[in-house]
Amino acid sequence: MEFLNNFILPQSAEHIELLHYMLILVLFLFIPFISIVFGGSLYSVIYRRRGEKINDGYYLRLAKEIIEITTINKSVGVILGIVPIFTAILIYSQLLHDSQITNLNYLLFAFVFVSIALVFIYSYRYSLSFNRIFNSFSEKDTVTTDVIDDVYKLSDESERISKKAGIYGLIFLFLGLWFFVTALTIPTIYSDWKIEDFIAGLFSGNVLARFALYIFFAVALTGGMILFTFLEEEKKIRVIDKDYSNFVKQKIVRVTFIVTFFIPLLLVICTFGLPESSLTGTVFFYAIISIILLFLGYHFLYLLSKEIKGTVAALLLLTLIFSIASFIISDQKAMATATKFHSASLSAQFDEYFAELKGDGMTVEINAAELYQVKCASCHKWDQKLVGPPHLEVLPKYVGNEAQLEAFIRNPSKVNPEYPSMPNPGLKPNEASALATYLLETYNEKVQ
Numbered sequence: 457m458e459f460l461n462n463f464i465l466p467q468s469a470e471h472i473e474l475l476h477y478m479l480i481l482v483l484f485l486f487i488p489f490i491s492i493v494f495g496g497s498l499y500s501v502i503y504r505r506r507g508e509k510i511n512d513g514y515y516l517r518l519a520k521e522i523i524e525i526t527t528i529n530k531s532v533g534v535i536l537g538i539v540p541i542f543t544a545i546l547i548y549s550q551l552l553h554d555s556q557i558t559n560l561n562y563l564l565f566a567f568v569f570v571s572i573a574l575v576f577i578y579s580y581r582y583s584l585s586f587n588r589i590f591n592s593f594s595e596k597d598t599v600t601t602d603v604i605d606d607v608y609k610l611s612d613e614s615e616r617i618s619k620k621a622g623i624y625g626l627i628f629l630f631l632g633l634w635f636f637v638t639a640l641t642i643p644t645i646y647s648d649w650k651i652e653d654f655i656a657g658l659f660s661g662n663v664l665a666r667f668a669l670y671i672f673f674a675v676a677l678t679g680g681m682i683l684f685t686f687l688e689e690e691k692k693i694r695v696i697d698k699d700y701s702n703f704v705k706q707k708i709v710r711v712t713f714i715v716t717f718f719i720p721l722l723l724v725i726c727t728f729g730l731p732e733s734s735l736t737g738t739v740f741f742y743a744i745i746s747i748i749l750l751f752l753g754y755h756f757l758y759l760l761s762k763e764i765k766g767t768v769a770a771l772l773l774l775t776l777i778f779s780i781a782s783f784i785i786s787d788q789k790a791m792a793t794a795t796k797f798h799s800a801s802l803s804a805q806f807d808e809y810f811a812e813l814k815g816d817g818m819t820v821e822i823n824a825a826e827l828y829q830v831k832c833a834s835c836h837k838w839d840q841k842l843v844g845p846p847h848l849e850v851l852p853k854y855v856g857n858e859a860q861l862e863a864f865i866r867n868p869s870k871v872n873p874e875y876p877s878m879p880n881p882g883l884k885p886n887e888a889s890a891l892a893t894y895l896l897e898t899y900n901e902k903v904q
Contacts, residue, residue: 464553469803472551476792479547483640483784486540488677488777490570491670493537494629495678496526497577499711501622504584514703520584523622525685526678527581533574541567541636548639554805555798557649562639562657569632576625583618633674634658637667644787646794648731662729666787669722672715673780676753679712680773683760687769705760713757716776720747723783734790742786749779800863804885824894831881831891838902844875851899854892862892 467475500523507515527533545563552558641663642649651657686704727743756772759765792799835843850871854861865888868878883891 464550468806472799475547475551480788482540482543485536489536491674492526492678492681495674496522497626501626514700523581530578537574538571559639559642562635566632566636569628573625573628573632576621580622580625634667638663641666643791643795645731647733665725669726672719676712676716677776679708680776682708683769684773709760720750730790734794736793738789739786742782746779746782749775797860797863800867801859824890827891858892862888
């Protein structure tokens with residue numbers, strides 16, 4: 457994915473913040489849709505295999521209706537299932553530009569797997585409709601033997617596709633979501649991501665916890681959508697079979713209730729699994745909102761278990777959607793916090809780039825030693841604690857990473873609870889760069 461660097465321009469702090477908001481919007485569109493497609497495919501494949509095994513028409517009918525409800529149509533599949541991943545690749549390539557840690561390879565695999573999965577899943581959907589059409593034919597409805605043979609051939613082919621396409625689509629979508637969740641996790645735990653092996657990254661504890669959370673969310677969200685859609689159809693008197701109606705309600709309510717029970721625990725694990733550098737009050741706030749909405753969802757599920765009503769099903773669906781949206785915001789706020797030093801570094805590059813475009817490239821020589829005495833010496837010493845920690849204690853982690861030190865000087869934050877937060881010295885990019893160079897050069901001289 458190195459070729460993307462050729463298309464990236466330095467961005468200001470305002471543009472970087474806008475990219476974060478754009479990414480949240482992309483995830484709002486992609487995650488609920490692809491979760492429902494995955495959950496619908498899972499429900500449909502399981503119920504279809506169950507129906508064929510025990511020869512139960514209700515299971516087969518439910519399998520067909522679920523995949524039709526959850527996949528909507530092919531155009532929506534492309535717009536909400538493929539375009540958002542491509543957009544996320546472009547956004548992340550900008551946000552993590554020049555970073556030693558990248559998630560673009562995982563996103564590329566997610567794009568490929570999800571694209572293949574959607575082809576299989578929509579093939580599975582339409583093959584179920586063809587199966588129903590072919591099964592409605594009988595020999596007395598046809599005129600010639602050739603027509604009968606063609607019908608049987610097409611029927612066999614459609615049956616073969618429906619048996620394999622659904623399973624293949626589910627497998628590819630499972631892999632695509634796994635890679636996508638890995639890509640989301642990397643910048644969220646930016647400072648703690650030490651895994652260099654591509655495959656090992658997929659099995660990181662943070663990745664597996666988030667992946668399990670999204671899978672459970674997918675099944676619960678799908679259950680809410682099925683109940684809402686089915687009850688709306690029943691309300692419009694399109695579902696007349698009462699026995700089938702009760703069968704659907706009992707199956708979906710039970711599965712949704714069981715799955716939703718585990719989501720708060722996974723959400724807590726994911727939140728407290730974040731490194732300290734990613735945690736803020738905002739992250740906790742949105743995580744708590746997500747959990748509160750989930751418990752509200754339990755209330756609606758309980759009401760549905762007593763009396764099935766379309767209004768309650770609609771509230772359940774909305775509650776689950778807002779719950780996953782709150783977790784997305786919490787996760788993205790954690791990412792913004794974890795990558796703030798890198799973002800400051802990108803912003804500094806923009807300032808220098810913009811200054812060159814304006815013709816301000818004629819820089820005045822900066823006396824870094826004098827700048828240090830004015831801005832730093834009142835709070836720091838090299839080998840003693842003052843207002844802040846001694847330089848010899850904190851500078852080792854910045855050796856070989858001058859850009860991160862420069863970013864911290866321009867946008868300081870509280871690191872060590874034993875010391876107060878460092879105030880922003882208000883330096884220009886070239887001043888911060890000169891000061892960072894001076895500090896590291898002086899440190900090297902003292903430790904030699």
